[in-house]
Amino acid sequence: MVLRADNVVKTFALRGKQKGTVTAVDGVSIEVRSGETLGIVGESGCGKSTFGQCLTRLIDLTSGTVEFEGEDISSLSRRRLRPVRRRLQMVFQDPYSSLNPRMRVADIVAEPLRIHRTTDRRAIPDRVADLLERVGFDPSMAGRYPHEFSGGQRQRIGIARALALNPSVLVADEPVSALDVSVQAQVLNLLADLQDEFGLTYVFIAHDLGVVEHVSDRVAVMYLGDLVELADAEELYASPAHHYTEALLSAIPQIDRDGAPRRERIVLSGDVPSPANRPSGCPFHPRCPAATEICRKERPTLRTLGSRQVACHHPLPVPTTRVVTPTGQSQSVR
Numbered sequence: 001m002v003l004r005a006d007n008v009v010k011t012f013a014l015r016g017k018q019k020g021t022v023t024a025v026d027g028v029s030i031e032v033r034s035g036e037t038l039g040i041v042g043e044s045g046c047g048k049s050t051f052g053q054c055l056t057r058l059i060d061l062t063s064g065t066v067e068f069e070g071e072d073i074s075s076l077s078r079r080r081l082r083p084v085r086r087r088l089q090m091v092f093q094d095p096y097s098s099l100n101p102r103m104r105v106a107d108i109v110a111e112p113l114r115i116h117r118t119t120d121r122r123a124i125p126d127r128v129a130d131l132l133e134r135v136g137f138d139p140s141m142a143g144r145y146p147h148e149f150s151g152g153q154r155q156r157i158g159i160a161r162a163l164a165l166n167p168s169v170l171v172a173d174e175p176v177s178a179l180d181v182s183v184q185a186q187v188l189n190l191l192a193d194l195q196d197e198f199g200l201t202y203v204f205i206a207h208d209l210g211v212v213e214h215v216s217d218r219v220a221v222m223y224l225g226d227l228v229e230l231a232d233a234e235e236l237y238a239s240p241a242h243h244y245t246e247a248l249l250s251a252i253p254q255i256d257r258d259g260a261p262r263r264e265r266i267v268l269s270g271d272v273p274s275p276a277n278r279p280s281g282c283p284f285h286p287r288c289p290a291a292t293e294i295c296r297k298e299r300p301t302l303r304t305l306g307s308r309q310v311a312c313h314h315p316l317p318v319p320t321t322r323v324v325t326p327t328g329q330s331q332s333v334r
Contacts, residue, residue, distance in 0.1 A: 001067075002201050003032040003088075003169055008054050008064035010047075014276060022276045024050040026225035027064070029302070032169070037195070037202040039216030039233065041209055041248065043272055047225040048205050049093070052171045055203060056090045057081055068169070086116055089162040093174035095154035099146040105132070105157055106142035112164040131160040134197075135190060152183035156190065163194065171203040176211060188215060210252050213237055221245045224283040225275060231308030239318045241310040243288050244268075282313065290314045 010025040024047045032038050040048045053059045055066055057073055065074045073084050092098035099108055109128045113119045119127050129139035135156040146154055155175060162170055172191070176184040188211065194200060206212050212219060212233075219236050221229040221244065229242040240246040247266040268287045273279050279286050285295040294313050302311045306318060 001031045002034040002069055003055060003203070004067040005030045005051075005055060006065045006067070008051065008066065009062045010050055010054055010059065011062045018276075020276060023225055023278065024275060025054060026278075028222070028225070028227045029064075030220055030227065030230065032201060032203060033217075034168075034201055035199060036217040037204055037215050039212035039219040040203065040205045040222060041207060041212050041219060042222035043248075044207060045272060045275070046222045047275070048207075048222050049173050051222070052090070052173050052203065052205050056088055056171050057084070058090065082116065086118065086165040087168045089165065089167040089170055091155070091158050091162050091170060091172040091175050093177060095151055095158055095178065096146060098158055099154060101146055104143055104145060105137075105149075108146070108157060109142075109160050109164055112161060116165060118165060127164070131164055134163070134194070135160045136186075150183070151179050152187060155179065155187055159187075159190065159194070163198070166198070167200070169201045169203070171205070173205045174207070175204075177206065177208065184211065191215070209237075209248055213252075221248070224273060224278065226283055226311065227302060228284065228312070229308065229310045230302070231310075235308060235318075239316070241305055241308060241315040241318050242312050243290055243314075243316065244284050246316060282311075 006029050008025055008028045009023070011021040011023045014020050014022060028051055030038075040051065042048050050059070054061055057066065057076070061074055065072055067073065068084060068088055071084075073081065076084065106125070106128050109131055110124050113124050113127060128142060132139050132142060137156060137160070146157065149157070175191070176187050179187060191202065192215065195202060204212065204215055216233045219231060219233050220227055221242065223244050229236065229240065229245045231241070236245065237249060240249055247268050250264060250266040270287050273283065273286060281297045282288070282291070282295045282300050285291040288295065292314065298313070300311045300313050302309050305315060308318070
């Protein structure tokens with residue numbers, strides 16, 4: 001495992017007249033395999049972006065641990081984190097606010113090289129030109145400012161900057177959510193090509209399950225700071241085990257095809273509870289159609305259900321598959 005989070009918790013203190021704390025991430029544990037794309041999905045405000053910043057140590061953890069390439073980076077000082085930054089990079093959601101508007105593109109892409117001193121000063125212009133070409137830019141555009149580019153082009157600049165230090169893991173926080181559909185496809189294809197070329201590992205954070213389906217090997221579903229389901233992408237989209245996942249998947253737009261089955265639209269009642277006033281028991285029970293008394297009283301733990309993990313007292317049935325054991329016998333597994 002190249003990246004591992006164990007029981008990560010992140011809380012924020014309320015300001016002003018309100019007192020107390022907001023729990024943005026509530027005990028999430030996850031492992032990211034080398035070379036895979038792990039998608040993290042959920043509604044806005046579920047804590048997925050905060051969790052991504054915890055993974056990259058852009059914000060400090062309240063509790064729990066994060067291990068990167070076998071090293072615990074949870075409490076490393078800023079100085080000791082510097083070597084880690086070279087291997088663990090992030091692409092931010094807003095391709096404009098994440099770029100310094102006073103810096104030219106060449107300086108933006110070259111900044112990591114200068115800070116970490118990984119490249120000879122005389123070789124930096126050539127390295128910048130190479131990075132820009134890899135993300136589809138003409139190097140002659142390196143003298144322009146971010147405001148002179150479209151949203152998709154700005155996101156490419158952010159990707160080039162993230163690749164400058166040859167990272168092994170890239171955490172992409174909603175990298176295409178602010179882009180037009182046609183531009184989304186271009187950026188997603190670029191990320192796929194770069195993954196093949198450099199052997200990158202992606203943590204892909206998004207609220208668009210249609211996008212996540214096409215790029216992810218495994219998918220983790222978050223709700224109100226909790227991890228509620230984790231499964232291979234094909235299995236999760238074919239047969240979700242958590243009621244929240246089922247509702248999310250039903251909202252994906254579908255194209256009418258002759259004879260193709262359509263997923264019934266599930267409309268959840270109520271709104272997502274405030275993380276400052278979390279419900280007791282299962283955080284999803286106020287909106288869950290299958291909630292019972294135990295759901296209101298006892299918080300479910302993440303447990304293994306066949307080849308997936310789900311945190312639910314009453315999970316949906318998943319198809320039975322046949323596997324061959326080392327002795328050559330066939331057995332059923334859910």
